[in-house]
Amino acid sequence: MPRLASTPLVRPPTRLRMWLSHCAAAFLVLLACAAIAHAAAPTRQDVVVIPVVGAISPASADFITRSLTRAANTGAQLAVIELDTPGGLDVSMRQIIKAILASPIPVAAFIAPGGARAASAGTYIVYASHIAAMAPGTNLGAATPIQLGAPGLAAPEPKRPSEAGKGAASAPATETQSTETRKQIDDAAAYIRGLAQLRGRNAAWAEQAVREAVSLSASEALAQHVVDLTARDLPDLLTKLDGRIVETATGPHKLATSHAQVVTFEPDWRSHFLAVVTDPNVALILLTIGMYGLFFEFANPGFVLPGVAGAICLLVGLFALQLLPISYTGLALIFLGIAFLIAEAFLPTFGTLGFGGIVAFAAGALMLIDTDQPGYGVPLPTVAAISAAGAVFVFFVSSFAYRARRRPVVTGGEALVGSVGEVIDAALAPADEESTGASVGWARVHGERWRVRAAAPLAAGAHIRVTGRHGLVLDVVSTEEPQQRGVSP
Template sequence: MRRLKTMKTHPLPRLASTRLARPHTWLRKWLAHCATGLIAFLACAAIANAATAVGKVVVIPVVGAISPASADFVTRSLTRAANEQAQLAVIELDTPGGLDISMRQIIKAILASPVPVAAFIAPGGARAASAGTYIVYASHVAAMAPGTNLGAATPIQLGAPGLAAPEPKRPNEPGKGAASSPATDTQSTETRKQIDDAAAYIRGLAQLRGRNAAWAERAVREAVSLSAKEALEQNVVDLTARDVPDLMAKLDGRVVETATGPHKLATAHAQVVTFEPDWRSHFLAVVTDPNVALILLTIGMYGLFFEFANPGFVLPGVAGAICLLVGLFALQLLPISYTGLALIFLGIAFLIAEAFLPTFGTLGFGGIVAFAAGALMLIDTDQPGYGVPLPTIAAITAAGAVFVFFVSSFAYRARRRPVVSGGEALVGSGGEIIDAALAPAEGEAAGVSVGWARIHGERWRVRASAPLAAGAHVRVTGRQGLMLEVVSAEEPKQRGVSP
């Protein structure tokens, strides 16, 4: 009875409703978790979209001399920054200067860039001398890290390396106007033209960016320099910063005027991406080194010479053609003297001709002198980081001379060797009569006999002044067409004549 009463207190409909209610509770909890995750995902997406809308900041490091490789790298990086809709491009500079044509290529890319460009001389201890000063003045924002400097923007005299340009002479200086020679006046005029052109160029950049144009002109004419603190005080740069994050914080909210209009920077929390040089930049940096270009040029010429002298080797010709074309490609990017290049080719031609012509070293010595002089004159600038050192020139010249004279010695030995093939090799050779007897022939002079003999493993028709028995050994003394003149092999000994 008690058991039945207990069962009655727990009716079945109530138990079923409890079990059916549990799945709905789990479903509500699962939906609540999904909603929370969806809200979190949408919040992250909104933050990412906001960061994307702000735009990232790209850093373009430029270290070393301004060269065709660095100009190509900066130009392509600015184009990439524009394609990726970056809000700012920072050119991190540390350069002693460089080539004028490469500098102007970078400045043209900066002036035409739709993305604001900030030139930042960093890290501490870096500099932006010579060509770097022009790039700083051309940038939309100029900044320096503590312990850096810029200036010394005087263009270096083009011409033979090591020759300093004379100071321009002024008419009011006593004792210098009438005594100057036409050559000195011409050189002074050329120098003055270069300095005036460079001063006008940097003055125009300073006026475009609202910076100190007077000091910029002094940097060109007097080669003066400034530290970071002095540059900020004299309105040469816009601000100083410790590093790139500090620069981003100080540029936040600044309005910059570019080729496409004004841009307001929001760099405080922007993503910073560094563009590293790719394989193309590294390749250009290697091949445009004047030492490498000269070596490639030399290897190419000697490779082609070896292939033409010994057809069929293939490898020297292929390697020589590739090296020659790469070397010429590098030279067309560099400021070269075509006179020096012509002397290099002339010197190599003389060294090659020495291997074929019996000039007893005259062409070889002239080739060495022409090659060395051309290598010294090849690079037509005194910019830091350019020019071919004397040890490199001496090593390449000595290696070329040794190679050519080594080949010449082999050619000379080959000319002195006796002939071992052809009709000339038959004279003096021995043979054996294969006829029963060398009989007198009709139509021949009295005492002359004609027959057959085996010489060098071949049957030859021979003629002798006396009959010879079969198996007799003979020696060839001459040839007339297909007829050989022979004598007995013992005849010279009997007559006492040395063979």
Template sequence: MKTHPLPRIASTRQARPHARLRAWLARCIAALLALAACATAADSSQVGEVAVIPVVGAIGPASADFITRSLARAARDQAQLAVIELDTPGGLDTSMRQIIKAILASPVPVAAFIAPGGARAASAGTYIVYACHVAAMAPGTNLGAATPIQLGGPGIAPPEPKPASGLDKGPASAPATDTQSTETRKQIHDAAAYIRGLAQLRGRNADWAERAVREAVSLSANEALAQHVVDLTARDLPDLLTKLDGRTIETANGAHKLATAHARIVTFEPDWRSHVLAVVTDPNVALILLTIGMYGLFFEFANPGFVLPGVAGVICLLIGLFALQLLPISYTGLALIFLGIAFLIAEAFLPTFGTLGFGGIVAFAAGALMLIDTDQPGYGIPLSTIAAISAAGAVFVFFVSSFAYRARKRPVVSGGEALVGSIGEIIDAALAPVRNEAGNAVGNEPGNAGRDEAQGASIGWARVHGERWRVCAAAPIAAGARVRVTGRHGLTLDVVQAEDPQQRGVSS
């Protein structure tokens, strides 16, 4: 029995449309997957970037301004996370609180990351870490020692650590506050309450935070993670972002779910404003600017119309005062600095042969030593800077005093005093006193008491220094004789004959 191929041909023709349909569907699915991948990538780019804010060095007005403006920029750019990379020994309390206020009010989640290895977040840095929504540390880093450093200054007993065991009830276990002043206790309690409130807000270890303030304790990265002081540890920034991916964080404007695994990282670098503010608020620079400003004004007042010293002095003085307005200063120290500079300037106008100048140097050095009212690292004025500026003032006083001393020893070359000792020539002599309309001798005027007829005063005229002067002599002197001036009374000169050996020896 023969078979016919017609049915197979028909089945083959029927299978071709199904194959084309499957291929078309496969292409559509591939296109949809590609579109979904593009949409996912676009959506991930639109979710928001990660803003990195590096902070290295002491916390001060410059770093506070930089962090505050960077958080505002991250909010404008709709970043999904802001990471503050910390490496700080501490800083000023006012700047720290300004940063914490910006973090608490930030609509963008803020993570504090103590990195790289070897970095630390001591003192003010510990408060900032506690204030952030996420706290992380890299291996080999540490945080703590949050006791306000200025409390351990001269005359104030620093807080003593509590004993590890409560069994010791001897004098050594007495509270440290027994030896502290009321002001010190108030400041420590305020700092402890502040960091405890931040710890409770973020759900972290509040007891250890208070110990960091009262006992100045510190922790390494692993210890901080074990005691729930920080939320996690990470090797580097990419590792941190991977571990934060998918986490939901509550901020000032609601909950935010992070998608940081593949987010774009943007690092905010300090701009010119931050650099200028960092330089200006350096206590050394502020002190130098004040000194230059005062000396510039002095030279302008001493030489009116010179303009340049006055302009430079005013600018430096205003910038220096602006810097001091941002720094914790002692007004007693500032007053001593101004008093010292005033004494140095007065030495130039009222030469006291170094008395005012020496007092000014002592006042300036004492004021510079106590100018900055904190012992925070990076905010003290080195002794070398104070010594250099004081030495410059001492050189100024030395030159002014030496000039004044040499000028005092020079003979007078102008004014009425310069006439004493001068040589003149009698051009018109009178043998008897010349009387005026009142009947008094011409030489017997106020200041010429005693020169009357009884004394036999002789009045005449002489040429001295090319000028015609009325002269009075004890004895008549012939015209053409040379005379030496021995005194002056108003417009009348007392003279003696220059050829007289005895008088010449006296005058010489």
């Protein structure tokens, strides 16, 4: 019985098999080295430093939140937030505090040396941290919330020493405050008091910092148990924290920081981008460029660049406003003002819509940011500059439109009125003459042969001027007729 021929297995070439075996061996060697290095690694973990300078904003909140998450994921034993801030937005502050309270690793708030401060929102962050430390020459406090949406309301004045403890004496001052202001202050006082009780710090002074806007130096804060310790610099802080047990959301942590490696997290491109676009001036300019870019694209389809740039600027501006405390009335006035400025280019209002658009835009820009917090709000020079640019735009567009309307018509049947020509055939049409009482003939106007009609007979070769048009018949008069009338005997 014949044997069936079997198909041989196709094996890779010898060189390829050798190359694959060498790669596998090298990979196993690398895995072994990594395991040995991990086993020989020191047990002491890193300390992460998160520098925060300037107002507490959406950019700084995003940076601190992501840095705390990154520090926990990399196995850091401590995160130190170096603060130097005059305060900031309430929403951003609460976002940072939520991240601190939920952090699985201890968080230390350190008011950095060199005259730094942790005022307003910074005081809340210090109270929320697991460890609160200050360098000599620094201060914290003045935690009274800035009234949102009420620029005319002033912060409560600090009590005089003689009035301390006199509840009745402070009643008239409380009565002068609006209900909204009292609600904001009471809410802020309860918030910081809860943080102080959570960390076991001076709750009475915390509430006083909110209601009376008081501040403390480093030595005074340590004496009144507002902070846990003072340190000259970061190495001194880490030395003093060595061996301390800190309770976090995941349980107690014993710190070993005296010889720990310090890793500083610097703001990345995302933080810088948020810091730029969340500036109220930049957000307003982006909105304006976006609206004008879309207008030019819709008015001149096919340019592409104005539409693309306008759409990007508009979306980025709206994203920035979503992170900022804005007044929707101010935003609506801005859009209304830009709409009026654009409508001025199409409607014969002779500047009425343009002027109204400038007024609406300026009022909306001044009302856009709904807070009196320092560092926020659109300054008057920026509003004036953008409004002036809009006024210049309206002036040029209106002037071009006005000149275009006054320009004589150069195409169509209306362009014939006022044109001059020459009679080429003055033969009369008796029927037309009897019915209309006018002489009818043919003339050449603009190089074209037209049927013409005149009140008086016209000789061949006479020069005429068109005064009207009725279908395919032109009403004409002789160009010599005024001169003939002027030399009558």
